[in-house]
Amino acid sequence: MNCWHCDRPAYGSCRFCGRGVCKEHTKTLPHIEELYRDDRGMHKALVVADALWCGVCQPREDPVELPQLK
Template sequence: MNCWHCERPAHGVCRFCGRAVCKEHTKTLPYITNLYHTQNGRYKALVVAETLYCGVCRPKEDPISVSGLDE
């Protein structure tokens, strides 16, 4: 697989969208691996910092609500 940006051999794959990227074009973003409720009703998130990111896609920080599926 080649880099999405420069067509050279890729070193990794974007965690968010699956595009392949080489080291030169790799960016990083924190990635939420898990969200859970604590006993006192708060949300906690397990976050991996420096997750491989392609720099092209636009991952959302929070889950978005989807409308139009209830017809």
């Protein structure tokens, strides 16, 4: 797999869309690792602050609130 931006060998793949990115073009974004409900039934999310991101795709911002989730 090569970098989406420069076609050199990829350093990793985007956590959100799977595109390859080299070290130079790697960006980071918060990423939800796990969703769960706490003791009071509130939806919570475990978020990694600097997940690998390609810089191309557009993950939804503010992914913590999921009121429709049952």
